[in-house]
Amino acid sequence: MLRQFQDRSEAARNRVVIAATPMIAATFLPSIIQSYSDRYPDVQIVLRDMPFDMLLATISGGMADIGVTAIDGDYENIEFQPLAQEPIVLVVPAKHPLADQSHVTVEMILPYRMIFLDRYTNLREKLSGEFARFGAMLKTSTATTMPTLMGMLDTGSCVGFLPRSMAQINARESRVIVELAAFHATRNYGSVVSRRVVLSPAVQSFREHLHAEFEPLM
CATH class of the missing domain: 3.40.190.290 (D-Maltodextrin-Binding Protein; domain 2)
Structure with a gap:
């Protein structure tokens, strides 16, 4: 039982769930995810495309680790970092x-x-x-x-x-x-995460990779 719990915890730490609006998911993220996966093959990447309002709810509710979208204004419990x-x-x-x-x-x-x-x-x-x-x-x-x-x-x-x-x-x-x-x-495009969540090393590394690779694709 303990071994199964440890395995699930390890899998969760090595998994990044990304929520993105459809245009960004289809246009910018495939190549960024591919280059990240080439560098970190042990990290599982899950990409979910969804409308903007659903994206914010998904991030706030902890159902995705990071969002990528265009955003205007401030939203409670959401931290925004500009991409381009x-x-x-x-x-x-x-x-x-x-x-x-x-x-x-x-x-x-x-x-x-x-x-x-x-x-x-x-x-x-x-x-x-x-x-x-x-x-x-x-x-x-x-x-x-x-x-x-x-x-x-x-x-x-x-x-x-x-x-x-x-x-x-x-x-x-x-x-x-x-x-x-x-x-x-x-x-204004950027990455969004919940202010209430401590990002795992995998999510942090993906966010750094995203910010390095996004703007050159525009």
Whole structure:
């Protein structure tokens, strides 16, 4: 019995459960996990992708050791360490009037409906403030997932704001990436852990590896 308990304890110490939002899980983490596993083959890595709110609950509840996400603001019992910042770009349908413009300003996008991922509240508030300077109201739609957002964008009924890497991954002949002049917004990526938990050596070493490898991939 004691031997079984010791074996389970050893396995837990050599296991890292990572929670990540879907885009990060699919785009950045595979190569980071692979390079970490090459260096530390005895550590078991478990990657779970999930929506942002579920990620925070999973970390707070101790069901994952570390989270990787973009985050705005402070959250109780969550410790955030920055990984990288990424600029937000405008994505428009290829046949949209803005697609061929070399210089796009906020004033030029005033007539169009915007679509955002639903948790980009800070970005919506910032853009709404910019619209207000011109006496205009921001017209918005939101989507929970990237496929839904892209499907709405492809109808031509709206234009969308996305982090540059996400926009590039989803770029194709029917979509064009546009950078706005005089409007700067970023997504702040980082690792999150529970303030109430003492990290194991395996989790600490993975976090160090993550912070060394993440930004060069952007």
